[in-house]
Every structure is written in structure tokens, then in C-alpha cells.
Amino acid sequence: MSKGTIVITGASAGLGAEMARQFAALGYDLGLCARREEKLEALREEITAAHPERRVELRSLDVTDHETVHTVIHDLAGAFGTLDRIVVNAGLGKGAALGKGRPDANRQTAMTNFVGALSQAEAALEVFRAQEHGHLVMVSSMSALRGMRKAMTVYAATKAGVASLAEGLRSERVPGLDVSVVYPGYIRSEMNEHVAQNTPFMVDTETGTRAMVRAIEKRKAKAYVPAWPWVPIGFLLKRVPLSVVRRMT
Template sequence: MTVRQNILITGASSGLGAEMARQFAAKGRNLALCARRIERVDELAGQLRRDNPGIRVVTRQLDVTDHDAVFAVFRDFRAELGRIDRVIANAGLGKGQPLGTGYFERANKQTLETNVLGLLAQCEAAMEIFLDQRDGHLVVLASVLAERGAPRTLTAYAASKAFAASLAEGIRLHHGRGPVKVTTLKPGYIESEMTARAPKSPLIVSTEKGVREMVAVIEREPATAFVPRWPWAVLARLVRMAPDWLLRKVM
């Protein structure tokens, strides 16, 4: 297994991004952390340095909808650490309202700008670095919701995650067996700021447990993976085959 020493994580101020930072730091990895809420990122970085002496943690403020800033921040991280071995494109937004109800500007547009164009910028910036290094691992956070369209407040979000899955697959297919690896992660329900606003589900797992499986999968560098694998690898197949009336009822 290739050890990716210098790991860049976007959206690292809370939730899955912050917990991934904690777990990779415990493995002795150097981290480049960025998010809009830089005060939270800096607080996390201080904690990681105290708990894991010897690792390097560098931080930057970044809103991924500022596309020029994405390229600048990724390049700065590379210059500071010497190289970037893995980029985890985690930054995302979970706002959403049914289409046609007056929330284009306040919810759906913001979700697509972050999860589609913001993700594209992250992938472009990461691949620019990896192609120059002739090595690297790109991890794209999609969702189990990428498998089908979704009704109500999930419509725009699910569509953005379908884009994420397709984009990552396209990059992976383009590079084949080359030196750049691409992994698409499709998480189910894992506790985070995003899921805190959703109705409680008996399928939800804690942030620590869910991210532990995410990190294990990322280290293996598969093409794609559902996390946690059980029950989502099975449920995803059922979702793809489910009739429309059932999805309207359960989603």
C-alpha cells in the first residue's frame, strides 16, 4: 500500500473533513487543511499539532466558489509542503428546497455552485499538481444519493452528487492505469453538520465510526466505494431498482 504522506483536505472546519484530519494525523501524516471558517481550521490545526508531535499542519482560508483562490491555495500548500500526495475534495453544501418554491438564490443555486463548480475547480487544481508530479491520489466525496434523483429538499443536492460521481469516474477513466489514482466515495448517513438538519435515521452512524471506515477505504485507493459498506452497498442496488412511487415515499 502506498503511503500518502502529505494530504490536502478541503472543508476541514467540521464534520467529516475535521474527523478525517484527526484520523490521518494519528497515522503521522502531514496535513494541508482549508475551509471558509478559518478560525475553526486553525483551532483544529493547533489541537492536531499538540496531539501528534512531529507532523506538519498548514492551513488556509478557502471558499471553493472562489475558483481562482482554489488554484492559488492548492499551489501554496504544495510549495509549503514540497508536494501533495493526496487531495480529498470534501468541501460541500447541503442546502436545498423543492424546485419552483422560491429558493433558487438562497438554497439550490448555492448548493450547485459549491458542489458542482467548486468541486470542478478542486479537481482541476489537484490534477494540475498530480500531473506535474506524475503521482497523486484524488478522492472525491459523492454520496449514496448519487445513485438516483431525489425528491423534495434533496433534489438539487442529489443532482450535484451525481455530477461528483460522474466527474470522478471520468477523470479515472481518462488516466486508466497511470500514476494518478482516483477514488469516488459514496457515504451513506454519517453524523455531520449536514445530517444534523435532516430527520433522524436508524441507519446513521457516528462521525468517528463512519470516518474510520472512510479512511480505511481511502488508504486502499479503490475506484469507488460505499461507506459504511454495510448496509449501503446493498441499499444502493435497491435504490437503483426501486419504483418511483417507493422513492417518493421513503426519501
């Protein structure tokens, strides 16, 4: 028997793929979305081999294509009959210091991380309002708590925008809707595989994702994950002068 249905975007690798594995193990049926269909197929084979009772639907999705986002979310709602949770996870880690000749990378990051998240939230709320229930999960970042410098400037701004969207929806108090924002710290993933292996506080994908899944299952409004050391770091980041933030990042 299924515990419910979860849609995860950006599910072909990294945190999205690991969330799919862990939610399947908890008993959820899954709608997995990403651009790389062959990776999705491999992930479905892995999950159904480990959990034959699980239903895994796949959809090709580029979250910057608004019309396709709408179509895919509604198609999955029709396929499953109901969607209990949608995890807005798809994102890019590209970026460059503004004025350094890479506006293309910064625009692509903004379109994927913020405009894409907006499209996903829009489609999700159409489904959830019609159902009169649902759990929207927005994956932000610890970098969203303050303005970041150089290559992180646009990425951090987009993730702050994602968190603000979620807070606005919570403030609206849509009947039957729960909204969670997850702020991952340093969790090893495909996005940051170029980062040095000895980066302080970096945890492996499985460990970091487990903390994310626990927070999502509790339907927390806001969660810094893993809690240690990111809860105290988050407390400090929001209060120290920008000159201190500059030295921390």
C-alpha cells in the first residue's frame, strides 16, 4: 500500500535522485521529472528492483519551459489521481561575478532556479487548490540567508527568491496547503562535485538527503539541514555584519 504520491523535479541525479530513493523506501509512489531521460530510466530500474511494490512515473521536463511544467504536473496528477507532495528541487549552480563577461550563465541560473521554481509552484498550486490538500516543498540554500559575492551572487539571490515565494504562500494560508522550505548546507552532489573534498562541514549525499527527508516528512515550515552545524550557522549568518559574511564565504 502506498503512503502517498510525491513529485520530485531535478530527479535525475544528486539530491533529487537520492530523495527519490529514500522516499521510495518510506513507501511513497513517485513522479520523477528531469531533462535527462536515460538517467531517470536507470533510477526507476534501481528503485523498482529494491521496492517492487512502488509505482514510479517518469516525465521529461525542462523547468524553464513554463507550458511543459504545467502539462507535466497536471498529467502526473491525472495519472496518480492525486498528488500529495511536490518537491521543487531542480536547479543550477552556474554563475559568475556580475560584469565579468558571463551574463549567459547568470541568466540561465536565474531562469532555472527562480523562474522555473515559480512555474512549478504555479502548477502545483493549481493542483493543490483543486484537491484542497497538498504539501509544497521548495529547496532553497543556506546561501539564501545573505547576499553572497562573486560567482555565488546570482545563485544566492535566486534561492532567496524561492524562500520568499514559499513564505508568501504560507502567509496566504491556502486551505489544506502545507509549505516547507529546506535550506541545505554543504551536501555533496553533482552540482558541487568540483568543490574540494575536504570542504569543512561537507557531508555525503545520502547523509545530507536523509536530513532533508526527515524535515520534509515533519512538514517543517523552515529547516536548515543537516541541523548541525547549519542551525547555529544560520543564526549567525542572519545577524553578523556583511564584513563578517564576506570572510565566511
